[in-house]
Amino acid sequence: MIIEEINILRQHGWQYIPDPQKAEVPAPFRGRPEIQVGMSLDTQNALVDLCPVEAIGMNPLSIDLGKCYFCGECAMAYPQAIRFTNDHRLASNVRQRLIVAEGDTRGIELDPDKIRKEITAMFGRSLKLRQISAAGENSHEAELNACGNVNFDMGRYGIEFVASPRHADGIVITGPISQNMAEATEICYEAVPDPKIVVLVGSDAISGGIFAGSGALNRSFLNKVSIDLYVPGNPPHPLTFINGILALSRSRS
Amino acid sequence: MVLTTDKKSISIHNTEAVSIAEIPVLAYADFKAQILTWLHFEKCHCVAYFAYPFAGGLKFIAAIADDSNAQIYLLSHEQEGQIIELEALSATAMPMHIYEREIAENYGVVFNNHPWPKPVRFAFNRFNQEMQVNDYPFYKIESDQLHEVGVGPIHAGVIEPGHFRFLCNGETVLHLEIQLGWQHRGVEQLYLDKKTMLQRAILSENIAGDTAVGHTMAYALVSESLTGAHTQNTMLDIERTIALEWERIAMCIFDLSNLNIGIAYQLANSVFGALRTPVINFFQSWCGNRFGKSLIRPGGTHYPLTDELVAKLVAIMDDFETRFDAMAEKTFHLPSVLNRFDGIGKVTKKQMTLIGAVGQAAKAAGLIRDTRYTHPIMAYETLKVLPEMQNGGDVLARFTMRRLEIKQSIAMIRHLLDMRQYVDQESGAPLKQSESSMKPNTFSLALVEGWRGEICHCAITDENGNLQHYKVKDPSFHNWLALALSLRNLEISDFPINNKSYNLSYCGFDL
Numbered sequence: 001m002i003i004e005e006i007n008i009l010r011q012h013g014w015q016y017i018p019d020p021q022k023a024e025v026p027a028p029f030r031g032r033p034e035i036q037v038g039m040s041l042d043t044q045n046a047l048v049d050l051c052p053v054e055a056i057g058m059n060p061l062s063i064d065l066g067k068c069y070f071c072g073e074c075a076m077a078y079p080q081a082i083r084f085t086n087d088h089r090l091a092s093n094v095r096q097r098l099i100v101a102e103g104d105t106r107g108i109e110l111d112p113d114k115i116r117k118e119i120t121a122m123f124g125r126s127l128k129l130r131q132i133s134a135a136g137e138n139s140h141e142a143e144l145n146a147c148g149n150v151n152f153d154m155g156r157y158g159i160e161f162v163a164s165p166r167h168a169d170g171i172v173i174t175g176p177i178s179q180n181m182a183e184a185t186e187i188c189y190e191a192v193p194d195p196k197i198v199v200l201v202g203s204d205a206i207s208g209g210i211f212a213g214s215g216a217l218n219r220s221f222l223n224k225v226s227i228d229l230y231v232p233g234n235p236p237h238p239l240t241f242i243n244g245i246l247a248l249s250r251s252r253s
Numbered sequence: 254m255v256l257t258t259d260k261k262s263i264s265i266h267n268t269e270a271v272s273i274a275e276i277p278v279l280a281y282a283d284f285k286a287q288i289l290t291w292l293h294f295e296k297c298h299c300v301a302y303f304a305y306p307f308a309g310g311l312k313f314i315a316a317i318a319d320d321s322n323a324q325i326y327l328l329s330h331e332q333e334g335q336i337i338e339l340e341a342l343s344a345t346a347m348p349m350h351i352y353e354r355e356i357a358e359n360y361g362v363v364f365n366n367h368p369w370p371k372p373v374r375f376a377f378n379r380f381n382q383e384m385q386v387n388d389y390p391f392y393k394i395e396s397d398q399l400h401e402v403g404v405g406p407i408h409a410g411v412i413e414p415g416h417f418r419f420l421c422n423g424e425t426v427l428h429l430e431i432q433l434g435w436q437h438r439g440v441e442q443l444y445l446d447k448k449t450m451l452q453r454a455i456l457s458e459n460i461a462g463d464t465a466v467g468h469t470m471a472y473a474l475v476s477e478s479l480t481g482a483h484t485q486n487t488m489l490d491i492e493r494t495i496a497l498e499w500e501r502i503a504m505c506i507f508d509l510s511n512l513n514i515g516i517a518y519q520l521a522n523s524v525f526g527a528l529r530t531p532v533i534n535f536f537q538s539w540c541g542n543r544f545g546k547s548l549i550r551p552g553g554t555h556y557p558l559t560d561e562l563v564a565k566l567v568a569i570m571d572d573f574e575t576r577f578d579a580m581a582e583k584t585f586h587l588p589s590v591l592n593r594f595d596g597i598g599k600v601t602k603k604q605m606t607l608i609g610a611v612g613q614a615a616k617a618a619g620l621i622r623d624t625r626y627t628h629p630i631m632a633y634e635t636l637k638v639l640p641e642m643q644n645g646g647d648v649l650a651r652f653t654m655r656r657l658e659i660k661q662s663i664a665m666i667r668h669l670l671d672m673r674q675y676v677d678q679e680s681g682a683p684l685k686q687s688e689s690s691m692k693p694n695t696f697s698l699a700l701v702e703g704w705r706g707e708i709c710h711c712a713i714t715d716e717n718g719n720l721q722h723y724k725v726k727d728p729s730f731h732n733w734l735a736l737a738l739s740l741r742n743l744e745i746s747d748f749p750i751n752n753k754s755y756n757l758s759y760c761g762f763d764l
Contacts, residue, residue, distance in 0.1 A: 004583050008524060011576045015527045028541035028556075052452040069455060071547045076555055084541075131411040135436045137760045138413055139462025139544045142507070145411050149526050163409035178763075180375055180386040180435045181414060184406050210447070210456050216377035216439030234546065235462065 015150040020242050029237070030070040030084035033063050035102040039081045047074055047081060053203070053210050057099075065090055065098040065108070065232040066206040091231045091244025098206070098232055110229075110247045118195040119228065123169050123249045126158040129199070130168035130192060134185045135217075136175030140202045140235040144172065147238045154242050159249075165189075170197030170228070174235075176204040176211040182218040189225065197228040197248070201241060206230050261287050262328040264319075267628040270478040270697040273713065276314065276327045284330040285342055288315060292346045296321040298609060298622065300700060300709045302352035304360055305722040310334055311360055316698055316711070320627035325698065332362075341367040348609025351730060374434035374763045378442060389432045391418050398422060402745060406435045413759035419745055426748075429740040431733050436763035444712075444723035450476060450551055450689040458546045461727060461761035465542075466500040467703030468725070468761075469549040471710035474630070474699035476551040479691040479712060482684055487632075489680040491669050492558045494632035495566075496539075496548055498662040498669075501704040503532045505655040505662075506577075508756050512652055513584070515750040516593045524580045531569050538565060552684030563670060570663055581656050594649035598739035598751040601646055610735050612706015612728045614755055617654045618646030624700040624707050632669055633702075651754040658704075693718040703728060705758065727761030 017023050025031070039047075039061055047056045051074060055067035063074075063082070075082040092098055093110045100108075133141050147154040148161065162168050165188050177185060189198070200222075203209045211217060231244045261279060265271050279287065291297040301316040310333040317326045332339070341364035343350035353364045355373045361380030364370065372379075375386045393401075399422055406414035416432040440460055447453055457472035458465040470493060477483035510525035533543040540548035540556040548556055558566075584590055600610075602619040615622040623640040625633045641657035643650035691714050701708045706728030715721040736755045740748060 004579070005520060008520065008576075008579050008583060011579060012524060012527060015523075015530075026538070029537055030541045050451070052447075052449065052455045069546075070542070071451075071455060072541060072555075073451060073547075132407060133411075133413045133436075135438050135760065135763075136413060137459045137462040138758065139465065139546075141411050141413060142463065143543070146530075149530075150523050151527065151530050161411050175436070176438060178435065178437050179377060180437055180763075181406065183387075184414065184435070188407055204459070210452065210459055211438045211443065213446075214377075214439040214443055216437050216442075234459070234542075235544070237543070 016153045017151055020152060020239055021246065023239055025086055025088050025237055025239060027086045029086045029088065030072050032065075032087040032090055032108060033068075033075070033082055033084045033100055034105055035061055035063065035100065036081050037103040039102070043078055043081055047078060050074055050077055053212075060101045060103075062099050062101040064207070065100060065203070066095060066230060067203055067209065068232065069203055069209065069234040088237050088240045089243050090233065090236070090240050091229055091247065093229050093248060095227070095230060098230055115248060116195070116228070119197060119249060122195060123197070127170070127245065127249050128160055128162045128168050129170055129172050130165045130188060131161050131172045131174070132185050132188050134173055134175040134181040134205070135178035135211075136202070136204065140174040140204070143235045143238050144174070144201065144241065147241055152238045152242060157246060159242075159245055165191035166193065168192050168196070170199060172199045172201055173205045174201045176208040176214075176217050177219045177221060178216055179218040182221060186221050189221070198225050199229040199231065199245070200227055201231045201236055203232055203234050206232060209234065262326040264324040264326050265698070266323055267325065267624070267630050268474045268478045268483070268697065268699045270692060270695050271327065273694045273696050276329050276696065278329050278331055281330050281332070281339060284315070284328060285340065287328060288317065288342055288349070289346055291317045291319070291326065292348065295606060298611075299348055299352065300325065300707065301698060301711050301724060301726060302349060302356075303711070303724050304356045304362065305713065307331060311337060311362070313356070314696070314711075318628060318700070320621070323628050325628070327696070336361070336363075338363040338365065340365050343367055347607040348731075351609070351734070372434065374437050376437055377439050386434055389416070391430050391432070392420070392428060394420060394427070399427070415759050417748070419740070419748070421745055424744045424746070426740045426743050426745050429737045431737055433733065433759060433762050436760040438760070438764065440764040441723050441725055445720050449686050450684060451686070454550055460725060460764065461758045462544055463504055464500065464703045464705065464708070464727070464758065464761065466496045466545040466549055467701055467708050468710075468727075470497060471699045471701040471708045473549050473551040474701065475697050475710045475712045476684070476689070476691075478697040478699070479695055479714060480551070480684065480689060481692065482552050482688065486553075486678060486681060487676045488673070488678040489553060490631040491673050491676065492554065492680050493549065494636070495558065495666050495669050496545055497701070497703075498665050499532065499536065500545055502659050502662045503529060503536070504704045504756075505659045506532060508753065509652070509655050511753045511756070512648075512750060513590075515753050516590065518584070518587070518590055521580055521584045521590075524576070528573060528577055528580075531573060535566060535569050538562065550683035552688070553681035555683060557680045558673075563673070566666070567670065570666065574663060577659065585653070585656065591649065594652050594750065595647065597648045597747050598743060598754065599645065599647040600735055600738050602644075604738055605646070605735060608734045608738070609731045611731050612702070613654050613658065613704070614651060614732050614735050615706065616640055617643045617650040619644040622707060623702055625702045628700050632672070635672065636665055636668065638665070648750050648754040691718045691720075705729060705756070706732065725764055727758050729757040729759075729762045732757050733762060
């Protein structure tokens with residue numbers, strides 16, 4: 001009966017987020033951290049020891065979001081030193097910008113001067129991406145899938161994941177890149193026509209995360225290509241990814 | 254811990270720690286005879302069988318779960334020397350095939366008369382470094398009439414990598430062989446390399462992101478058992494059980510959505526997909542992560558389920574259930590949906606028993622493998638879960654299981670929230686690193702029923718209380734073979750819905 005379907009549709013109403021560029025994620029979501037200036041050496045040392053993924057550095061006290069898993073353990077142990085805001089805009093095209101130092105309260109942004117001209121020219125209205133899970137643990141993949149669901153609806157911007165690298169304008173890598181996926185990752189990249197972009201999604205892809213240093217990884221591919229966007233998180237929230245990709249492809253200088 | 258009357262094994266219950274010295278060491282012939290005797294009964298299945306370096310040779314430990322009395326039998330054998338050759342258990346006890354393959358791959362042990370001696374995951378520290386991931390020895394049939402279809406490791410969708418090789422006669426699949434290992438990250442070695450409890454908990458959360466709660470729970474239980482920290486905390490048990498059931502709902506609703514896109518039923522795909530959002534967003538309200546990462550820690554939690562969260566949870570469940578019921582009622586009565594799933598990809602209870610299948614897929618074929626029911630811990634001891642079952646063993650049965658388990662999990666959570674009102678206790682803070690010292694020379698094992706099925710973590714400590722060996726088993730370790738069996742004599746175009754109906758973990762298998 002069609003009545004049942006109409007009823008179901010009415011129960012759900014409009015599901016989409018009207019403007020993903022303005023949407024916020026409520027606390028206790030852990031986004032961009034802020035670090036207090038002037039922490040004692042003891043506190044700094046303790047924070048470095050505590051961090052499970054070696055994301056915290058000293059001189060100055062800092063968190064590398066390219067390594068951070070956003071577990072929040074540091075903020076729970078030393079709330080006077082570190083606080084995670086709910087700012088989900090974490091992506092950048094400059095690796096160095098992912099490092100938040102003490103006293104930094106600015107948002108994380110892309111450096112527009114470092115965005116290649118052809119990206120905005122070619123992909124400003126339509127961007128098709130081939131995703132490669134290179135030992136990704138499936139929550140990252142699930143969040144990338146969620147980017148296209150009825151809530152986030154990334155397709156409204158002409159941004160989509162496609163099946164074939166031949167149809168793609170770039171690759172999106174999740175996972176720390178295992179030895180066993182190293183060759184397939186490279187072949188897939190080669191199969192994408194030029195010009196093409198490379199996006200690393202999640203701290204595993206950016207730095208290896210908790211898997212960094214494992215003998216089972218082979219990250220040499222990353223030395224051969226230039227990275228156009230880093231999207232931190234474990235996994236990154238869909239809004240982090242969508243806003244990062246939009247900032248990369250839509251900026252007009 | 255009890256020594257069995259014949260002194261050939263000891264029996265423990267789920268999450269109990271035992272001194273390594275107390276696990277009987279048998280001659281291999283006795284060990285083999287004992288295992289085969291148990292596995293003859295449907296009530297018994299092997300939950301762990303692994304080897305680790307010991308005194309210049311290898312020590313092999315097996316854990317057989319007896320589902321009739323919630324006991325787990327432990328026994329072992331030791332082999333000396335560099336070259337070890339044994340008569341395969343799986344020559345007669347099929348479920349052991351995957352354990353023996355793993356041992357052979359890791360240590361070069363030769364199992365004579367093994368029915369399917371193939372690589373498992375091409376681990377980086379495997380015995381035979383010559384064998385590369387591209388050298389997998391696929392089963393072949395020489396014929397002019399047959400053709401092969403190879404898919405992967407990279408697939409069309411946003412999913413993990415694996416390679417599927419179909420041997421086809423026209424459109425019909427004679428044989429599907431699934432080659433995994435692409436995702437291997439060296440997880441088990443990392444448990445030993447990482448020295449803090451927090452690092453190991455974080456590692457557990459990232460074994461399989463869709464089962465973050467399940468795997469971290471298994472790690473937490475093993476740690477508590479080895480540190481002796483596991484004191485009775487009813488509140489913590491209730492909260493953990495709710496988290497585990499919530500993860501089950503989140504993934505079952507995802508699967509319902511995904512199966513519907515597999516048959517192009519757009520409405521159910523969108524509606525079930527949209528219904529997943531409030532579920533995973535509740536995890537975010539609870540602990541700040543949509544997959545429940547950072548919620549489970551050994552000893553306690555940073556995120557107690559407050560009254561405010563409970564009110565929110567109840568409101569979400571009420572709304573969810575109304576909308577879920579309407580869509581499920583429609584979907585499960587739609588002839589075009591039923592027709593597409595009914596009788597497709599059937600596996601029998603006997604097949605599932607023979608391959609050692611566990612969890613949801615086993616239950617869909619009439620085989621009860623649910624540790625919440627058979628080896629209950631945490632709040633499951635009080636809940637006394639009676640597993641939902643189906644007998645069809647086809648895609649429809651596995652599809653239906655998702656619906657039934659969602660309803661059952663919601664009912665369980667409501668029950669747990671009722672229980673919670675009468676508990677005057679707090680779930681407590683996690684163990685600190687200074688409280689993490691483990692008992693020396695000890696073995697512990699935890700069985701946790703993740704949403705796919707039985708998760709098993711085993712740990713062994715050395716004489717200083719450091720981790721000497723850590724073993725992780727995701728239910729997918731057993732169930733991938735069930736997908737291969739489902740495809741036999743099926744049209745190759747039915748692969749996607751079969752694959753979605755199992756939704757097995759690549760990284761959980763590859764570790």
